[in-house]
Amino acid sequence: MTRNVAAAAATRFETPSSSTGLTNVRTKIVGNRTGILADGIVAVVRISRALGGRVQAMLSRVSSVVTPLGWTILALVPLSFGLGYRFGWIELVVAAWAGLVLLLVAALYLIGRNAFVVELGTAHSRVLVGEPAFGKVTITNPTRRRILGVTVEVPVGRALAVATMPSLARGAGFVHEFPIPTPRRGVVPIGPVRTVRADPVGLVRREIIWTDADELYIHPRTIGVPSTTTGFIRDLEGNPTRQISNSDVSFHALREYVPGDERRYIHWKSTAKTGRYMVRQFEETRRSHLVIALSLSSFDYANEEEFELAVSVAGSLGVRAIRDARAVSVVVGERTPDFAKRKVFAVSQLSTLTRSRLLDDLSTIEWDESALNVRDIARVVSEKVTGISVAFLVCGSRTTPTELRAASASFPVDVEVVAIVCDPEMVPGFRRVPGLSVLTIGYLEDLQKSLARSAAA
Incomplete structure (x- = not known):
């Protein structure tokens, strides 16, 4: 009897399937199904998703370095091969082979990665409008091998400072100074410094950013104004205002005592002469x-x-x-x-x-x-x-x-x-x-x- 009750209780509180109530990717693909077929479908989807991510990343890297001219040549080469061999057009076949050679040569310019130490700086972070200003890019080679030359570009506002860096031996450096236009007041963004590797034809272009952007403040022109010209009012520097106060440091006049006035401001000599209490009045002083x-x-x-x-x-x-x-x-x-x-x-x-x-x-x-x-x-x-x-x-x-x-x-x-x-x-x-x-x-x-x-x- 006890065994039957326990079996019934176990059946009543049996744990449901682990996939019940889930809304993950597996349940969206095969639902609550299990077995070899369901596992196979899940494995295929998982592998295809991983491959798709890698292909997408590769295409993203390729698209970031291939120029519009490169994409055009890349599309025309197979088309030229097909039409040239199909219709026996020798000139088109020669053009296709020439395009293929250009693509292979351009790909060689993308091989390898430079290990530079790049620094961007300006002589001053603030200049007066119209004053000459210069920026400086310093590139050093910390490796043990020679580094091939590249093109260095530094955006300066809406302009672009370009320099050609030669090959650098071990421990060698390259310094390039460029002018910064300051004809107008404003803030000029400088940088970031980027190196460009591109083939001579312009099929590929690889940019690497090395530094953060900097800013140069171009201040408006100012003139020295004498200190006395700003003191249009009387202030604590020794000049009273036109406001009358009952308690201050600049004496103005005497008046009759009224209830509420402080006794310490009673002028006793004038009180003795007039027979009435007379108190001092002051001109208000304050800091301008x-x-x-x-x-x-x-x-x-x-x-x-x-x-x-x-x-x-x-x-x-x-x-x-x-x-x-x-x-x-x-x-x-x-x-x-x-x-x-x-x-x-x-x-x-x-x-x-x-x-x-x-x-x-x-x-x-x-x-x-x-x-x-x-x-x-x-x-x-x-x-x-x-x-x-x-x-x-x-x-x-x-x-x-x-x-x-x-x-x-x-x-x-x-x-x-x-x-x-x-x-x-x-x-x-x-x-x-x-x-x-x-x-x-x-x-x-x-x-x-x-x-x-x-x-x-």
Whole structure:
């Protein structure tokens, strides 16, 4: 009786087939079937898949080295053999044999692998626009055998620096210097260095990449701005503001005591004379916070020359403020995406940690028709940046006086707003309107004199 119950329990809880419920490749091919036939089918599929992967990898390697001309010759050779021998066309047979010889010779150029040590470098990672710059490729042979010469290619921006490396003996080296064009501000990608082995006809071309890509920052031109020209407001360097404070360091005037005033500021001599409590008033002193807002909108500039001048102006002001250890923010307007439903009101703040970081960021910016104009930038800056004492608005000749006045109205009344209009066709000038100083410069050298004139006014 006990044996029968155990047998029934074993039958009830018998483990199902191992393939039940699986969805792997085997079950997709033969399902739950087992046996020699199912195992044979699985083995054939497995072998064919492995061979297919190797064939695909081989074809991928071949296609990466065979040029379009090589594929054309490779297709014409068997066709020429068949038609030439079929119709007795001797010229076509000769052309087929010549094509076959060319293919065999081209294949010899792909045999072997070079063991180079390749280094890519530049004399400086940052240069000023217009300054000469050079890159250098160094290749050495660390092996014990002679290495045949190859062609060395280095992409430089949209150009290509090409050099022919001769054969290198054991321990020998090859150095090639190439110029880097710097006529315009920007970031020039350099590299990666690649070696090219190709047959003389151009049927095959084998490229090997040896290094990573590098970058060369081409900084905008800047001019030295005197420190005094940036102090448009009174600050902690010894100049008070127009704001009146009950507690500060710069004495302004006396007034009658009101409940809540601190007793330590009571002026006792004046109190004795007037018979009423008199307290001191002070002019508020604070550390100046400069904001340099650069417009990237193409509608604010007549041409690219004006925009480059504006970038140089922003860089000159920012570099001077960083050198003076002032609090400075350099902002540019964001661009609206092409398919956005509404305009993006935002600004990007450039790095002002060091002079190089600021100029690096200025090297990457470009003007765009969808970027915020100077009026919108002023609106966003006045809302996002606190504690502004001086705001420089840098724009081009297409910005109208009405737009500049509207931009200055976005800031509080105690903020000194200076608009710098870059127009190479205008005579440098300075004019003052309520709440706004407008400087017009034609060249970067005009910035120094114009700022001095504005500060004096």
